[in-house]
Amino acid sequence: MNLDFTGRVAIVTGAGGGLGRCHALALAARGAKVVVNDLGGATDGSGGSATAAQKVVDEIRAAGGQAIANAASVTDFAAVEAMVAQAMDAWGRVDVLVNNAGILRDKSFAKMTVEDFRLVVDVHLMGAMHCTKAVWPIMTAQKYGRVLMTTSSSGLYGNFGQSNYGAAKMALVGLMQTLSIEGAKSDIRVNCLAPTAATRMTEGLMPPEVLAALVPEAVVPAMLWLVSQDAPSRAIACAGAGTYEAAHITLTPGQHLGVSADTPERLAAAWAAINAQAGETVPLSGAEQGRNEVTQALAARR
Template sequence: MSELRYDGRVAVVTGAGHGLGRQHALELAARGAKVVVNDLGGDRTGAGASAGPAQEVVEEIRKNGGEAVANPDNVATPEGAQAIVQTALDAFGKIDIVVNNAGILRDKSFKNMTVEEFDAVIAVHLRGSFLVSSAAWPHLRENSYGRIVNTSSPAGLFGNFGQANYATAKMGLVGFTKTLAHEGAKYNIKANAIAPVAWTRMTEDLLPADFADKLGVEQVTPLVAWLAHEDVPDSGEVYTVGGGRIARIFVAEGPGYGQKETLTVEAVRDNWAAVSANEPLTVFRNVGEQMGPLIQQLTS
């Protein structure tokens, strides 16, 4: 099989100074992409800033024969997001790939979580992905080509104690990804999301130390690279990835219960088993399909 290449493609990878983002940037560059390495350079809570981490990754890429430029702007501000995309345009003339990877943690049990701690995490993960994608979107549409990879999380898909802010942002990215897939389809813009499990500075307090070697970032990046490639067939999907395992995660609907008469509380109670049944499952591709069973009931 031929090697997958990204020659002629320009990629922006946010949060690429460490961990997953760094590995994504290195892999894309090694396969021919020109890369904007974005990283604010703060700690994992978002505090501080330094141009050092992004520049170090750029120097590593250049040492290995690749092309890259650093960008230290903040994804969570409109001005920062625009500057990140402008860096790609100024350095390489276009943008083809956006990997939204930047993130911070402000873990706290819900009863102790402050508004600031909630907003700060939403701002980087969810708002930041929106802002950077929004800045790139006109250029992707104009060129009739784009690949967007968003970073969700199992914590968002299934919930996790002490991460109400993080989980909210990460589940929000699922809806964001699916909507971009619909709106980008006619312009050959594909958007997908990953829900990674990897040992990084973001997760070192959450994952068992014994798994550090088995959950390396190099086990996640191949999926990101595939989703960023021109040959990827799918859009609007979410995949969990880690430790050498990849699986599609999907939103599905059970058979449900319906009646022509107006529902009552008692009818809901008496048919709760049917309402809660999870077989057979149906995976809908859009809101129109999901409305199908209801429309059929209303018109039959």
């Protein structure tokens, strides 16, 4: 299988450096026309300049590809709509959206300000929502779309000092779960990528030999697969240092305990068995949890 993007139009946010730049270059190298979006700010979201995006565009063009620069903040829906209009004016379609833009405001929850929590959620979650909302009607009309959310191990599994970032990143998984269901009839496939990469946002956090293994380029193959024509939908792929994994939100079989005065105590006694992972499943929709609960409840009455 050859992952070819000839004739496809892609938007990559936060593509002025690090992982986003690698994503944009890789898509262009495989034939995609790319909107390189980057606010050009610092890792904490301050400042802004179109220079970073334009440098990547220049790289793509120098290699024979097609690209345009955009400096919209993903937190500004009107600016995002203008970015999508820019892509449509230039190339007439949008096939791929890689939601990669992000910032960090790391602090323990006790020391974190409400503003820093809200801003990180605004950039990661609302930013991805704005971009996806802007391309959704186009992808629906053309009956084709590939949307990638950038989640994180910090969201999936937690990380000290990143309550804001982790909350936003796990929220993107929830957004992906529902959009993959809603987009299926129009062949809009929505996935999540949890990258481990040494970028501007992670330098200084890891020793040099680890940073050397975690080059952003090692994450790119997972991105290309998840936005390709034959991509899965509703996948959570994890990638770093050339290793690739899949994460799942699972449900254990559980036990029916009924509702009585001593149910809390019986639940406490049964918790180890209820929490055991043997026999767990990956629900295809939220309704499956309720179905499991009601099925066991009705069976217990017979």
